[in-house]
Amino acid sequence: MRILLLAGTYEARQIAQRLGRDGRLEVTASLAGATRVPLPLDGEVRVGGFGGQVEQQNYIMNNGFDGVIDATHPFAARISARTQMICAALNVPYVQVLRPGWAPGPGDDWRMVTSEAGVPGQLAANMRVFLATGPGSVAAMGRLPVAHVLCRRIDAAETPYPHDNGEWLIGRPPFSVEDEVETFRQAGVDILVTKNAGGAGGFAKLEAARALGLPVVMIDRPPQPPGEKAETVEAALDWVERL
Ligand SMILES: NC(=O)c1ccc[n+]([C@@H]2O[C@H](COP(=O)([O-])OP(=O)(O)OC[C@H]3O[C@@H](n4cnc5c(N)ncnc54)[C@H](OP(=O)(O)O)[C@@H]3O)[C@@H](O)[C@H]2O)c1
Missing domain, CATH: 3.40.50.720 (NAD(P)-binding Rossmann-like Domain)
Structure with missing residues (x-):
């Protein structure tokens, strides 16, 4: 099974590491290239924007991905919205890894x-x-x-x-x-x-x-796309298991 992992976060690195140990999977991690020297990611990695919606859609189609894990940052709103739309159009399962937001504690201003x-x-x-x-x-x-x-x-x-x-x-x-x-x-x-x-x-x-x-x-966070969410790395791995 082929998985596209949109990366750029701590969770994405953890997911790449854990999925990389699963011999049933071929995982490609994708980085925007926003950081000159990114922290290492396990497995196959591609770097750089796709070049737009059509190009990203073609990339997902041509590589025969069976599922897309969007583990980009909660403020990377454009790539998340676009990927969810593309996956819906192609009927490719999509999950967004979205960690819970922070809340103030007593005494915080x-x-x-x-x-x-x-x-x-x-x-x-x-x-x-x-x-x-x-x-x-x-x-x-x-x-x-x-x-x-x-x-x-x-x-x-x-x-x-x-x-x-x-x-x-x-x-x-x-x-x-x-x-x-x-x-x-x-x-x-x-x-x-x-x-x-x-x-x-x-x-x-x-x-x-x-x-x-x-x-x-x-x-505050920008609006997030509709669709399935995983709050944790474990929840994202469970989603892959169900796939
Ligand atoms: N925004 C933040 O505060 C923040 C913080 C930490 C890390 N990051 C990471 O930095 C990256 C860029 O953030 P952003 O806020 O600029 O995102 P964005 O506004 O949602 O996306 C801008 C463009 O970057 C490309 N892109 C984004 N993520 C990509 C990925 N994983 N693989 C390939 N291309 C990707 C796409 O380019 P094309 O249109 O050319 O395909 C997209 O249109 C994200 O991957 C995110 O996880 C962002």
């Missing part, structure tokens, strides 16, 4: 916004902001009306931070709570801006914000 557009309204001119949304969000938010922005990214940037009040910070997750506390302290951060990605790996920054009493601007 989270300011919820529905998209990046809502972020500037939650900030004040004297604030030093830690942007954990990734560099892709910077263009969507424009120049934040604050004293300073520190925006974390995985790869070294080819160009400086695009606004005069900010800078990049290079770092590859996961980070421990202690690392995050130290980073926020050293940079004199007043507020954390992040996306509701969910998952254990990224929660350390929220625990650090809690420990330091920092408010958090939390960007």
